Amino acid sequence: MNSIWELETFYRKRNVIIIGAGFTGLWSAISIKEKHPEKSVVIIERNTIPLGASSRNAGFACFGSLTEIIADSQKMGWDKTLQLVKMRFEGLQKIRHYFHTSTIDFELNGGYEIVNNEAPLAHIEVVNEKLKMITGLTHTYSLKQDKIKVFGLGKSSFLIENPCEGSLHSGKLLQKLLEKCHGLNVEFLFGTEVTHVEEATTEVKVYLSADLFIKTDQVIYCTNAFTSKFLEKEQITPARGQILLTEPIEGLKLKGTFHYDEGY
Ligand SMILES: Cc1cc2nc3c(=O)[nH]c(=O)nc-3n(C[C@H](O)[C@H](O)[C@H](O)COP(=O)(O)OP(=O)(O)OC[C@H]3O[C@@H](n4cnc5c(N)ncnc54)[C@H](O)[C@@H]3O)c2cc1C
Structure with missing residues (x-):
């Protein structure tokens, strides 16, 4: 009572x-x-x-890797995909507008995607053209083959860089x-x-x-x-997400956030 x-x-x-x-x-x-x-x-x-x-979560401050955006555009069309990317991009700007980067450990080290087949590369120009309105960059995604060695990603075929992405302390x-x-x-x-x-x-x-x-x-x-x-009519199925955390790795060459296979 x-x-x-x-x-x-x-x-x-x-x-x-x-x-x-x-x-x-x-x-x-x-x-x-x-x-x-x-x-x-x-x-x-x-x-x-x-x-x-x-x-x-993993603290990735990201708005979509190249293959993720290609997959989304094929699944739900460009209009919806761009709406989603715009909201994510503006969300990141909003976080940085509200909070000083040092207070949330925000680091703009770039987002990268490892790609092991040539098919997505054919879409880079189209995706860049579509995202120009959102990011203001002519090349949101670009091929950075030299960084494969720098990062020690020896067996990867292609590496795509997105300079607008980073990480933060959730x-x-x-x-x-x-x-x-x-x-x-x-x-x-x-x-x-x-x-x-x-x-x-x-x-x-x-x-x-x-x-x-x-x-x-x-x-x-x-x-x-x-x-x-609460909303029984809504069909929401929980999916498992997982983070694997290592001890600090001495001499780790990776710097940035790394994606693979449509963002997974
Ligand atoms: C493993 C993993 C890694 C991820 N990595 C990233 C990443 O790197 N970058 C990124 O941008 N996103 C990432 N995400 C996604 C991101 O973390 C989520 O989209 C975001 O945190 C969702 O926030 P939310 O407030 O909607 O939900 P939540 O953070 O889950 O909050 C829901 C809250 O509701 C409360 N709650 C539930 N039921 C009740 C109830 N009946 N009564 C009262 N309270 C209740 C819960 O206790 C919880 O605190 C990741 C997600 C997972 C699972």
């Missing part, structure tokens, strides 16, 4: 409830508060820290986003799992247990692959 103090403060009605405190949830809260500072926004996160893909970015949210008066309920959501025409009830709920005007699901738990 909750006290009246708790119900009138922590569990009071909000304008917006965001479920999930990963990158999607935090950026959504920032966008809303910047446009509508008067709106009350609370982020509900089931873990004690944001604990999902946002704190467990943990530091999450912390900076949290700081930004606090500055904008976004509220948080960490260690709190949303069990279910009841959406009516005028109001939404976000349940934290069988008898405890918070009312809200709008709810935003930022729960990644778990979203199908």
